Amino acid sequence: MKNKVLSQLGLAQRAGKLVSGDDIVFKAIRNSQARLVIVAGDASENTKKKFKDKCSTYNVPLVIGFTRDELGESIGKLDRVILGVTDKGFASLMHNGLITMSEVEYIGETREGQ
Incomplete structure (x- = not known):
């Protein structure tokens, strides 16, 4: 599942x-x-705290997981700490896949299920 989500990040990029x-x-x-x-x-x-607070305030789902190297490699760039998915379809697809992963340490849900 981990590789699938990382591949989806590459597609979104x-x-x-x-x-x-x-x-x-x-x-x-x-x-x-x-x-x-x-x-x-x-x-x-x-x-992590800064983005947890900001995402909570603006009701944006937040996931904390992977390493900076994995995120960067998945999108073809050097290590990346923060990624934002701007397409609802990609976001939904990734979010559903991330829920079942043990490598993810935090998943913040939206209040309204955006």
Whole structure:
């Protein structure tokens, strides 16, 4: 399942439905463009808390899992700590796959089931 989700991240990247980096993902969350945010499990505790708070405020599903190397490799870039999926279809597909994974340490749900 892990490889499937990472492959889906690569597809989303090639389709132009993925953003990465703190500032860009924050902007996507604030502008209601982010449908799912993924934070690397090896990100700093401060980064994890910052995105948990922001995603909770804006009602965006958040997943903490994978390593920065795995996330970066899946989208064809160097290590990435933060990814934002901007397409509802990709986000739903990945979210459903991530729920069953043991490698994921945190999944924050939306209040309204967006």
